[in-house]
Amino acid sequence: MDEKEKTRDYVLKTVKDRDVRLISLWFTDILGFLKGIDINPRELERALADGVGFDGSSIEGFARIDESDMLVIPDPATFQILPWSQSQHPVARMFCDVLMPGGQPFEGDPRYVLKRNLKRASDLGYTFKVGPELEYFYFQNAEGTHILDDGGYFDLTPPDIGSDLRMETTLALEEMGINVEYTHHEAATSQHEIDLHYDDALTIADNIMTCRLVIKEVAQKHGVYATFMPKPILGVNGSGMHVHQSLFKGSRNAFFDENDPYYLSKVAKRYIAGLLKHAPEISSVVSQWLNSYKRLVPGYEAPVYLSWARRNRSDMIRVPEYQVGREDSTRIEFRVPDPACNPYLAFSVMLAAGLDGIEQEYELVDPVEENVFEMSSEERERRGIGTLPMNLSAAIGLTEKSQVVRRALGDHVFDSFIKNKKIEWDQYRIQVTEYELKKYLPIL
Numbered sequence: 397m398d399e400k401e402k403t404r405d406y407v408l409k410t411v412k413d414r415d416v417r418l419i420s421l422w423f424t425d426i427l428g429f430l431k432g433i434d435i436n437p438r439e440l441e442r443a444l445a446d447g448v449g450f451d452g453s454s455i456e457g458f459a460r461i462d463e464s465d466m467l468v469i470p471d472p473a474t475f476q477i478l479p480w481s482q483s484q485h486p487v488a489r490m491f492c493d494v495l496m497p498g499g500q501p502f503e504g505d506p507r508y509v510l511k512r513n514l515k516r517a518s519d520l521g522y523t524f525k526v527g528p529e530l531e532y533f534y535f536q537n538a539e540g541t542h543i544l545d546d547g548g549y550f551d552l553t554p555p556d557i558g559s560d561l562r563m564e565t566t567l568a569l570e571e572m573g574i575n576v577e578y579t580h581h582e583a584a585t586s587q588h589e590i591d592l593h594y595d596d597a598l599t600i601a602d603n604i605m606t607c608r609l610v611i612k613e614v615a616q617k618h619g620v621y622a623t624f625m626p627k628p629i630l631g632v633n634g635s636g637m638h639v640h641q642s643l644f645k646g647s648r649n650a651f652f653d654e655n656d657p658y659y660l661s662k663v664a665k666r667y668i669a670g671l672l673k674h675a676p677e678i679s680s681v682v683s684q685w686l687n688s689y690k691r692l693v694p695g696y697e698a699p700v701y702l703s704w705a706r707r708n709r710s711d712m713i714r715v716p717e718y719q720v721g722r723e724d725s726t727r728i729e730f731r732v733p734d735p736a737c738n739p740y741l742a743f744s745v746m747l748a749a750g751l752d753g754i755e756q757e758y759e760l761v762d763p764v765e766e767n768v769f770e771m772s773s774e775e776r777e778r779r780g781i782g783t784l785p786m787n788l789s790a791a792i793g794l795t796e797k798s799q800v801v802r803r804a805l806g807d808h809v810f811d812s813f814i815k816n817k818k819i820e821w822d823q824y825r826i827q828v829t830e831y832e833l834k835k836y837l838p839i840l
Contacts, residue, residue, distance in 0.1 A: 400472070400473075403472040403473050403475075404444055404472045406472075406475075407440070407444070407472045407475045407490075408440065408441060408444075410475070410477075410488075411437050411440060411488065412437075414477065414486055415486065416437055416477065416486045416487065416488045417437070417485045417486065417487065418434050418435070418436070418437075418485075418487045418488070419434070419435050419436075419437060419440055419443075419470075419487070419488045419489070419490065420432045420433070420434050420478075420487060420488070420489040420490075421433045421434070421435060421443070421448060421468050421470055421489075421490055421492045422489055422490065422491050422492060422605070423468055423491065423492045423493075423494055423505065423507065424506050424507070424605060424738065424740065425455045425506075426504065426506060426738065426741070426809055426812055426813055426816070427684070427738060427816065428506070428605075428684075428736075428737060428738025428739065428740070428741070430605055430608075430609060431455060432489075433448055433450055433468060435448060440470075443469075443470055444469075444470055444472060446467075447467035447468055447469040447495060448467065448468050449465060449466070449467055449497075450466055450467075450468060451465070451466075452465070452466040452494075452502075452504075465497050466494055466495065466496065466497070466502060467494070467495045467496070467497065467499075468492035468493070468494055468495075469492055469493050469494075469495055470490040470491075470492050471490060471491050471492060471493060472490065474489075474490050474491040474602055475488060475489075475490050476488065476489060476490075476572045476573060476606075477572075478572075479568040479571045479572060479610075480568065480610075480613050480614075480617065489606075491507065491602050491605075492507075493505060493507055493508060493511075494507070494508065503806050503807070503808040503809070504808045504809055504812065506738055506740035506741050506809070507598075507601070507740050509740060509741060509744050509804070509805055509806060509809055510597060510598055510601055510740040510741075510743055510744050511598065512744075512806070513743075513744040513747050513748060513804055514596075514597060514598060514747070516747075516748075516751065517643065517747060517751060520751065520754075520755075521645050522643040522644065522645060522650060522751075523596060523643065523644040523645075524596065524597045524641070524643060524743070524747050525594055525595060525596055525597065525641065525642055525643075525644060526594065526595070526596075526597050526600050526639055526640065526641045526743060527577065527591065527592060527593060527594035527595075527600070527639070527640040527641075527727075528591070528592055528600060528604060528637050528638070528639050528640070528733075528735075528739075529589055529590075529591045529636070529637060529638045529639075529640075530589065530590050530591070530592070530604065530607060530608070530611075530624070530637050530735045531582050531587060531588070531589045531635035531636055531637065531735060532587070532588060532589075532590075532611060532622055532623060532624050532635055532735060533584070533586050533587050533588075533622070533623050533625070533628055533629075533635065534557075534558045534561060534586050534588065534615060534620055534621070534622055535586065535620065535621045535622075535623060535628075536620060536621070537620070537621050538621045538623070541628050541629050543585045543586035544557050544558045544586050544620060545557065545558045545559075545581075545585060545586050546585050557618070557620070558581070558586055558588055559581060559588075561588075561614055561615055561618060561620070561622075562579055562581075562588045562590065563579070564614050565590065565610055565611050565614045566579050566590065568610050568613075568614060569590075569606070569607060569610055572606065572610070574592065574603045574606060574607065575592065575593035575595075576590055576591065576592060576593065577591045577592065577593040577594075578590075578591040579591065582633070582635075583633050583697070584629070584632040584633045585632070587632075587633065587635065590607065590611070592604070592607065594640065594727075597743045597747070600739070600743075601739040601740045601743055604637075604735075604739040605739065608624060608735070624734070624735040624736045625687055625736065626683070626685065626687050626688045626690065626691040626734040626735075626736055627687050627688075627690035627691040628687075633697055633698070634690065634691030634698060634734070635691070635734060635735055636691065636698060636731060636732075636733065636734050636735070637733045637734050637735040637737065638729050638730065638731045638733070639729070639730045639733055639742075639743075639746065640716075640727045640728070640729050641727060641728060641729075641730060641746065641750075642664075642726060642727040642728070643663065643664075643667065643750075649723055649724050649725075649726050650663045650664070651663060651664035651667070651726045651727060651728070652664075652723045652724075652726040654723075658706065658715060658763075659726060660715065660726070663754055664726070664728065665760040666753040666754045666756075666757060666758050666760065667728070667750035667751075667753050667754055668704055668713055668715075668728055668750075668753070668760055669753040669758035669759060669760040669761070670749045670750045670751065670752045670753020670754065670756070670758055671713060671728075671730060671746065671749050671750050671753065672702050672703075672704065672712070672713065672760075672761070673749070673752075673753065673758060674745075674748075674749035674752065674753075674798070674800050674801075675702055675712060675732060675749070675784060676702070676782070676783075676784055676785055676791070676794050677794040677795050677797070677798035677800065677801055678745040678746065678748075678749055678795070678798070678800070678801055679692075679732060679784050679785055679791045679794070679795075680785075680788065680791035680792050680794070680795040680813075680817060681737065681738075681741050681742055681744075681745045681795065681801065681805075681813070682730075682732050682733035682734075682737050682742045682745065682746065683732055683733060683734050683737065683791070684736070684737050684738065684817070685734075685736055685788070685820075686787075686788050686820060686821070686824050687736075688734050688736070688788070689785070689786060689787045689788055689791070691734060692732070692784055692786075694769045695769065698731070699711065699712035699731045699732055699784070700712075700768075700769075700783055700784055701768045701769075701776065701781050701782070701783055701784075702781060702782040702783065702784070703763075703764040703768055703781050704728075704760075704761075704763055704764070705763040705764050705765050706763060706765070711731075711763075711764060711768060712730070712731055712732060712784070713728055713729065713730055713731070714728070714729040714731065715727075715728055715729070715763075716729060730746060732784065733746075741805060741809070741813070744804045744805065745800075745801055745804045745805070747804075748800050748801070748803065748804035749800060752800050761780065764779070764781065768781060788817060788820065788821050788824075789821045789825075792814060792817045792818060792821065795814065796814055
């Protein structure tokens with residue numbers, strides 16, 4: 397019996413022994429919104445073997461009305477019982493792969509997109525590992541930005557309902573087998589952070605989707621609202637999702653070189669060079685919303701300029717200091733993504749950019765240890781420090797021309813994503829905002 401069969405049998409036995417009453421089959425659309433189909437336990441064995449049919453024409457970016465029949469096949473390795481379901485009536489979940497009726501993978505499934513990019517890395521001998529830091533806000537409700545606490549970075553000032561919610565969330569995640577490395581209050585009032593432990597990119601993408609749901613479920617249970625909106629409050633820091641990442645060859649960290657001044661291998665430097673070069677064209681995927689570009693402005697600890705460094709947190713890519721004896725922890729921190737992105741697509745384009753740097757043997761520019769925000773535009777230009785796009789329209793324009801992104805996402809997802817984002821921008825640019833009314837109506 398192979399490992400997959402053992403896992404399948406374990407799931408079937410656990411469902412029976414724990415008297416699980418419902419199994420929720422999860423997948424995402426191209427924008428990263430979680431979708432699900434609930435089945436009765438008596439349908440589980442058939443679902444694991446043959447899948448469950450659904451209409452894909454109603455899912456964003458999936459299929460046209462004339463090709464709507466699809467299947468979801470549960471991945472038994474992702475089976476977990478949801479901790480908030482009643483103990484006497486437990487509910488479980490599994491992530492799914494989306495297939496066409498003939499059994500071939502569906503090109504528009506974000507999970508399949510990531511699997512395809514991970515295979516590209518595997519064919520080169522690499523395993524892609526990531527560790528994300530998810531920042532988010534708690535508000536009194538979804539109707540406004542009324543904060544729950546006045547805490548700041550690392551503050552622990554009881555009574556703090558936000559910290560209590562975060563701790564309850566962490567315990568729920570651990571109960572589901574999701575390892576939380578750190579958790580703390582973030583810099584802005586009512587802003588918090590949960591850092592997931594380093595693992596392979598597919599596992600972490602699934603864990604991010606679960607983590608976002610658990611954070612919201614725990615908040616809702618206590619009558620408050622949690623949001624991953626990148627910049628909900630004017631004048632304070634937005635929420636990012638810094639992604640620590642590295643490539644492994646077997647059990648060896650391919651980013652580590654003990655003879656380099658920065659302890660970075662040639663592979664790591666070329667990977668960083670690839671990310672630097674392609675960051676503008678992947679920004680619409682890792683920072684995919686209109687609101688994302690309200691976060692990516694100078695002065696709020698979010699990256700804007702295309703630079704890297706070891707200690708400097710104003711740079712787009714940071715290389716954490718090497719600690720003796722911890723070669724496996726050698727990594728880079730990419731600071732552009734925000735927690736509202738589709739993690740399957742975000743990891744795909746980050747990996748593709750880095751691998752392009754390795755395959756094309758890009759040379760890495762010197763690090764910038766000075767504060768880039770304090771440099772004049774002339775100084776940045778002289779040193780060749782470029783910038784990220786300033787808004788979603790500019791970002792989409794760069795993505796649309798990118799062969800790296802098209803190859804990473806595949807034609808189906810690439811075309812659907814671009815189309816969706818152009819519609820979002822068109823809908824936004826015709827809006828008359830409160831800012832315009834306040835500024836112009838009294839004087840024009």
